[in-house]
Amino acid sequence: MATIELVNLTKRYRQGPHTITALDGVDLRIESGDFVSIVGRSGSGKTTLLDLTGLLLRPSSGTVLLDGAETAGLSDGRRADLRGRRLGFIFQEYNLLPALNVLENVTLACRYAGLDRREGRQRARQLLDLVGLAERLNHGPDQLSGGQQQRVAIARALVNRPALVLADEPTGAVDTQTADELLGLMRRLNREEGVTFVVVTHDLDLAGRTDRMVRLQDGVVVSDERLNAA
Amino acid sequence: MREIFSNLLRRKLRSTLTVSGIVIGIFALTTMGSLAEHFNSLLDIGVRYAGAAIPVQAPPEQQGALLPLSKQAELARVQGVSAVYPGYTVQARPGGSAIQLGAPDLIVNQQAGAEQYGLPGPKFAAGRNLAPGQQGEIILGPTIAGDLGKRTGDTVNLPVKPPGAREDFVSHPFKVAGVLTKNGQTDTFAYVSDADARMLLADTLSPTVRSAIDVNTVAQSFTVFPTKGTSLNEMDAIAARVNEQVPGVHAQKPSELVANFKSAGSTFTAIFTGAAILALIIGGLSVVNTMIMAVSERIREIGLKKAVGAHTGQILREYMLEAAVIGALGGLIGYGIGLGLTTLLDVLGASSNLDIFLVTPRLTAIALGFAIGMATLAGIVPALRAARLDPVTALRSL
Ligand SMILES: Nc1ncnc2c1ncn2[C@@H]1O[C@H](COP(=O)(O)OP(=O)(O)OP(=O)(O)O)[C@@H](O)[C@H]1O
Numbered sequence: 350m351a352t353i354e355l356v357n358l359t360k361r362y363r364q365g366p367h368t369i370t371a372l373d374g375v376d377l378r379i380e381s382g383d384f385v386s387i388v389g390r391s392g393s394g395k396t397t398l399l400d401l402t403g404l405l406l407r408p409s410s411g412t413v414l415l416d417g418a419e420t421a422g423l424s425d426g427r428r429a430d431l432r433g434r435r436l437g438f439i440f441q442e443y444n445l446l447p448a449l450n451v452l453e454n455v456t457l458a459c460r461y462a463g464l465d466r467r468e469g470r471q472r473a474r475q476l477l478d479l480v481g482l483a484e485r486l487n488h489g490p491d492q493l494s495g496g497q498q499q500r501v502a503i504a505r506a507l508v509n510r511p512a513l514v515l516a517d518e519p520t521g522a523v524d525t526q527t528a529d530e531l532l533g534l535m536r537r538l539n540r541e542e543g544v545t546f547v548v549v550t551h552d553l554d555l556a557g558r559t560d561r562m563v564r565l566q567d568g569v570v571v572s573d574e575r576l577n578a579a
Numbered sequence: 580m581r582e583i584f585s586n587l588l589r590r591k592l593r594s595t596l597t598v599s600g601i602v603i604g605i606f607a608l609t610t611m612g613s614l615a616e617h618f619n620s621l622l623d624i625g626v627r628y629a630g631a632a633i634p635v636q637a638p639p640e641q642q643g644a645l646l647p648l649s650k651q652a653e654l655a656r657v658q659g660v661s662a663v664y665p666g667y668t669v670q671a672r673p674g675g676s677a678i679q680l681g682a683p684d685l686i687v688n689q690q691a692g693a694e695q696y697g698l699p700g701p702k703f704a705a706g707r708n709l710a711p712g713q714q715g716e717i718i719l720g721p722t723i724a725g726d727l728g729k730r731t732g733d734t735v736n737l738p739v740k741p742p743g744a745r746e747d748f749v750s751h752p753f754k755v756a757g758v759l760t761k762n763g764q765t766d767t768f769a770y771v772s773d774a775d776a777r778m779l780l781a782d783t784l785s786p787t788v789r790s791a792i793d794v795n796t797v798a799q800s801f802t803v804f805p806t807k808g809t810s811l812n813e814m815d816a817i818a819a820r821v822n823e824q825v826p827g828v829h830a831q832k833p834s835e836l837v838a839n840f841k842s843a844g845s846t847f848t849a850i851f852t853g854a855a856i857l858a859l860i861i862g863g864l865s866v867v868n869t870m871i872m873a874v875s876e877r878i879r880e881i882g883l884k885k886a887v888g889a890h891t892g893q894i895l896r897e898y899m900l901e902a903a904v905i906g907a908l909g910g911l912i913g914y915g916i917g918l919g920l921t922t923l924l925d926v927l928g929a930s931s932n933l934d935i936f937l938v939t940p941r942l943t944a945i946a947l948g949f950a951i952g953m954a955t956l957a958g959i960v961p962a963l964r965a966a967r968l969d970p971v972t973a974l975r976s977l
């Protein structure tokens with residue numbers, strides 16, 4: 350099963366004459382089926398870590414291993430393929446396509462991965478049922494509340510049965526109660542579908558309800574504790 | 580696909596303006612193009628006629644004079660000539676309506692068998708050819724048939740007696756043997772036998788002239804055919820020999836006629852090219868503008884698509900397809916309006932023989948292909964910009 354290994358991962362941004370080290374030699378191993386939260390102050394490098402893990406960004410040095418396989422040498426196309434087949438993304442801003450309805454948004458990844466359409470639609474329906482939006486398949490994103498849109502995004506992230514879902518502040522734009530519901534939903538999918546989740550959050554309460562909490566500070570992992578979420 | 584239409588609908592005003600830009604361009608292209616196609620088709624036939632036969636008439640200083648029919652044998656003896664036909668032309672509707680816009684309806688003698696020298700043969704929409712040696716029969720071009728309201732098997736009295744004609748105006752009954760298909764060149768012609776043509780010619784002569792000559796010994800012109808496939812240069816040489824060896828006639832060099840047609844053709848081609856450039860500028864710029872705006876307002880979407888696994892090539896294809904759809908939409912509408920307008924104008928003009936547009940399959944293909952090709956081309960740069968976006972930069976924009 351899928352494990353993700355970050356080995357001595359470093360990312361530097363060049364800004365004029367200065368170089369900002371956003372991530373500084375991070376080593377992290379995430380086991381399959383885990384539910385991990387990443388916390389830290391603003392600018393500590395959480396998003397950079399997630400983007401590197403999600404193969405959206407190339408590290409300055411170090412590497413990401415997916416199931417033990419090196420990803421550093423892969424072409425952009427191969428990395429896109431891996432993202433489409435093995436990874437799912439959830440963003441703070443939902444990022445649904447306004448031109449597509451709920452069902453089409455969820456099946457978007459199938460379009461690029463060249464997967465069977467009928468199967469993709471069936472899977473999407475099943476997931477939308479799971480997130481409680483079975484009745485809204487043909488609605489546009491602008492007809493949904495923020496929490497509902499994020500649930501569509503969660504379904505979208507899971508449609509290709511990814512090994513790992515990366516969520517960058519998925520509850521950052523909704524109220525506490527909705528945030529609670531969304532986290533509950535992700536937990537449930539984590540258990541029922543066996544999908545690994547890595548969730549970046551500012552909310553320590555939410556982080557406290559995950560299996561493992563990794564704390565970043567100035568691009569370095571300063572604590573990594575296993576929690577006993579009830 | 581649905582995404583493309585949905586995106587177009589989400590920006591109704593902008594899409595309408597863009598599509599309108601293409602519509603204007605393709606409309607201009609279609610109307611100018613059908614005008615050019617019409618004249619070029621006439622010119623093509625003209626070039627074919629001019630390249631197949633040498634017209635012989637009275638010398639310029641006695642323009643319009645009748646020629647002795649005996650010249651036919653003299654012309655036939657000139658080296659390189661394989662056939663000579665006398666020519667007769669009379670008005671089918673003399674002194675008709677005051678102003679006539681299109682070509683006049685004419686009755687001419689049929690040059691039977693001229694096909695074998697390279698002229699297009701008659702094509703029948705209905706009926707058959709004139710029976711050889713038979714008088715009193717007529718073949719009608721489609722336009723003149725429409726003007727006269729006659730069909731195959733009908734009897735028609737020609738020439739048509741104009742209102743207020745003299746007492747002694749004569750018409751003769753002809754049986755319509757066949758009606759020709761439309762070809763843009765001979766649609767206003769009616770064909771009769773040589774003998775009938777001479778009879779009709781006699782009726783147009785003043786009584787003094789008529790009593791002075793025997794109409795059966797004259798011709799208004801001659802058409803001289805070399806063997807089929809003779810080059811234009813050799814035909815010019817034959818024309819020169821005619822002018823040298825046969826007194827009292829003038830042969831025109833076919834190359835001069837062909838050159839006239841060709842230079843007229845290049846004028847229309849220039850007009851058509853102008854319309855194409857207009858279409859390119861108006862349509863192309865509006866597509867470029869729209870696609871640039873579409874890409875910049877959808878940067879986040881592009882980032883998201885890349886995050887969920889879209890390749891650069893897939894994004895490129897999506898945006899090119901979107902541009903092509905805009906082009907196809909504008910092209911179809913513009914072509915449709917152009918087709919509608921030219922057809923309408925031709926129908927309205929039909930009563931006055933004013934048929935000036937010709938929408939050919941070639942023009943249809945050019946107009947639609949041009950619209951789609953131009954839009955796709957205009958979409959390339961914005962689409963490349965979209966496709967090359969770095970996913971993280973795109974996702975974090977705004
Ligand atoms: N594209 C970039 N160019 C230059 N510097 C960048 C870029 N992206 C991030 N940084 C810098 O890298 C550091 C880490 O940024 P990152 O976005 O990973 O932090 P974060 O923990 O996600 O913060 P937040 O909680 O505010 O989202 C910051 O100092 C940031 O300014």
Ligand SMILES: [Mg+2]
Nearest residue numbers: 395396397517
């Ligand atoms: Mg962040």
